[in-house]
Amino acid sequence: MAIATLSVIAVDCPDPTALARFYQQVLGGEIENEGKRWVDLHVPGGVRLAFQEAPGYVAPSWPSAKESQQLHLDLDVTDMAEAQEQVLALGAKALDLDDDGGKRDFRVFADPAGHPFCLIRP
Secondary structure (H helix, E strand, C coil): CCCCCCCCEEEEECCHHHHHHHHHHHHCCEEECCCCCEEEEECCCCCEEEEEECCCCCCCCCCCCCCCCCCCEEEECCCHHHHHHHHHHCCCEEEECCCCCCCCCEEEEECCCCCEEEEECC
16 A cells, blocks of 8 residues: 655756756646746646755766766657757757667766756667
């Protein structure tokens, strides 16, 4: 029996509206509370991502044996090359694009605030 249900994934960042817009362009959905310290993105399918202003924010380090990457999102895509081109055009940074000639089903990026995320070929 579950103790709780997941209601939101909250992400610390320096500019909640800007990061919500980045993920809106990647995932779709509707933004709520633009310009506030807490901005919600209601993603199709019922998932809600929230972006919270964090003064003094420091981006996670990836990969690092000394520091934690905190969390990352895995995003399923149907066309890896096209999705990669699009997220890079939106301001993502490539962290690890070596998918071993397509054998490894993911590539790693950082969003504009530095949070790692993976594009996954399901």
